[in-house]
Amino acid sequence: MYKLMLDGQISVGSPLTLAITTAGFNINSPCYEQYEFAKKILSGVVEKESLFIYIAEMDEDDDIWDYKNWAKANPLLLWNEDNSYNMEKVKDMSEKAIDAKEKGGQELINFMTKSLNVWVKYSGAGYVDLDKFKECESDLTLEDFKGQECILGIDLSSGGDLTSIALVFKFGDYYYIYSHSFMPILRLEEHEKTDEAPYRMWARQGYLTLTEGVFGLKTDYKYIISHLKKLIEDYNLVITACGYDGHNANAFLADLDFLNCDLVEIVQSAKSLNDATVDLQLSIQALQVKYDKHNDLLKWSFANAKTTQNSFGEIKVMKETNTARIDVVYSVIDAWKLAMAIDNTERYNAETDIEEWLEIMKEKGGEKDGNN
Known part of the structure; x- marks a missing residue:
């Protein structure tokens, strides 16, 4: 559908297409394919000046249970205008996090995808x-x-x-x-x-x-x-x-x-x-x-x-x-x-000890040859 919409604007001058979504758990979907493409553009691997990209997400190694990391994926919700945390909203999200951690399964997947914008493959x-x-x-x-x-x-x-x-x-x-x-x-x-x-x-x-x-x-x-x-x-x-x-x-x-x-x-x-x-x-x-x-x-x-x-x-x-x-x-x-x-x-x-021992033996062998 996304591709059809783009192709349908081929004759339009200065076309503008907006696409907004959150992460999901189907990594074979067009959305995930577009996400991967967008990441390549942001990292400089691919150049595409006509595409504006904004991805609100945590860093790869962030602790998903630390509320300070949640704000990266929810800037409008969890940050105030003065860059302080909106603790009322943090509290609401913390309750969801507790449920997700304790219940696991689909509850955890929903929290990670819809609240933290993390792509998850659940086997x-x-x-x-x-x-x-x-x-x-x-x-x-x-x-x-x-x-x-x-x-x-x-x-x-x-x-x-x-x-x-x-x-x-x-x-x-x-x-x-x-x-x-x-x-x-x-x-x-x-x-x-x-x-x-x-x-x-x-x-x-x-x-x-x-x-x-x-x-x-x-x-x-x-x-x-x-x-x-x-x-x-x-x-x-x-x-x-x-x-x-x-x-x-x-x-x-x-x-x-x-x-x-x-x-x-x-x-x-x-x-x-x-x-x-x-x-x-x-x-x-x-x-x-x-x-x-x-x-x-x-x-x-x-x-x-x-x-x-x-x-x-x-x-x-x-x-x-x-x-x-x-x-x-x-x-x-x-x-x-x-x-x-x-x-x-x-x-x-x-391994280091073995290498050092071999080096010593090699040096000793050289000294012996030199003495001969």
Whole structure:
């Protein structure tokens, strides 16, 4: 239709065509094709002086949950004339953001496309091959990793939902994943009905703690901290790094100083998480991941995880519905991202050491030849 309208004005002097749209989730559409063309013009790859382009969008690596970034995609809505933020409108949009993050699926897609002007490709495909994931089951428990180094991942809920922590241990060519989750005790019955999940049984089995603090209705951050401290003490663990989702973490961070390690905010964007998400997926496929075979809460969370793709082909996990909780997966990926970074650093250092050793041997060989 757009092309027909342009062609229909071929005989008109100084024709003017206006096209206004927001992003969507069909990257095979004419709109996305025009968007890509416009980006090439703006970057100077293509020259077309007859086309005026204005795209209000966030930068590629921006955190989609930071309201300061929302203004880039909504300048008329969120900026006042004096360049200050319109906090009333920010509050309205924040409510949409909370719904999108908690419910996931179509709610998240709608928020990203219509509120943030981000092109999204939603595949709805399962994150892991469940048959392969089952093969990763192990008799190993945290007891087998006493005194070991590990990386911590934390996913905090915004209210009274599931909060999860994960520990990632490397042993040889394998990784062991430990997870534990928390839920306010007075939200238990509600979530058992809405999520259709046996939380009570998982609590009895020791994979979920039902917290009573903050009136048993909200996430008890202080209890989670005390649980972490006891875990580290009981198993003599050494936390080398901690990755966390910055959303809802402000009141929590100061209490993590006892870890004595780097605290790294993990930006929850496809660009930021793609490498870790793909690497964990491939590691599971290669059976390099091990976990406690009795941890059904972890299994359930991975079974719920779907993948979504941005317009650059980068992926992240998401839940299809608001009750298909994947908090454990989020915490594992936060830790996995740091594990990858540490592995890459160690690999680089090892390669550098080898190169230096070879150079020394070469020099020594030259000296020997010279002496002869």
